[in-house]
Amino acid sequence: MHRDGDWHTALHIWVGGLDERGCAFVLFQRRSATKDTWPGALDVAVGGHVRSGETLADTAREAEEEIGLAVPAGSLVRLGRRFARGTTLPDNELQEVFGLRSDLPLEAYRLHPDEVDGLIRLPLDDALALFEGRAATARGVSLSRGDTAHRPVAVAVDDFAAAARDGYPARALRAVGEVLAGRVPEPFELR
Numbered sequence: 625m626h627r628d629g630d631w632h633t634a635l636h637i638w639v640g641g642l643d644e645r646g647c648a649f650v651l652f653q654r655r656s657a658t659k660d661t662w663p664g665a666l667d668v669a670v671g672g673h674v675r676s677g678e679t680l681a682d683t684a685r686e687a688e689e690e691i692g693l694a695v696p697a698g699s700l701v702r703l704g705r706r707f708a709r710g711t712t713l714p715d716n717e718l719q720e721v722f723g724l725r726s727d728l729p730l731e732a733y734r735l736h737p738d739e740v741d742g743l744i745r746l747p748l749d750d751a752l753a754l755f756e757g758r759a760a761t762a763r764g765v766s767l768s769r770g771d772t773a774h775r776p777v778a779v780a781v782d783d784f785a786a787a788a789r790d791g792y793p794a795r796a797l798r799a800v801g802e803v804l805a806g807r808v809p810e811p812f813e814l815r
Contacts, residue, residue, distance in 0.1 A: 635683045635716040637670035638703065640748060640800040641727040648748035648804050650797060653691065654741045658692055663783035665746060691743065692734025693726060700724055701800040703811035721796060723803040729773060730767040742768035744777055748801055754781060755794040
């Protein structure tokens, strides 16, 4: 699909939660350095291709495969849909976008050895400021595969996959904020 530019469906799950002080945060994954698209870049917490004949519940397996997070039935909240055209490869995706609340600490996740090199947790407001262009960096904590302790981290928009440049992350982050506040967001569609 990536080589030929065929349109295909993908699932994005934005994972947010509340920390021990009740502050909202969002998780991002650091893509494996061996990925064919955006190796080593930061990206949505969970992303994967929808296989032929799969239901949403079937595809939600990506959360457990990539970061070890089981997704209980009915826990995904629809955030929207995005039509994304590839830039470095002809990777054309129809992305079905969902939000999921998980208050787990970073060390509770299990990272897939071939897919994910680490997780980064950013305060939701700081991530939104970054993607809205109100801040040059956002500070949070990082946990790489094999590490036993968090490390402080500062990230910029250029650390993220191409999706960071089309307004999509800000739309998704605002919707995650709605989910964390106990509200159901109005689904968006980006073409």
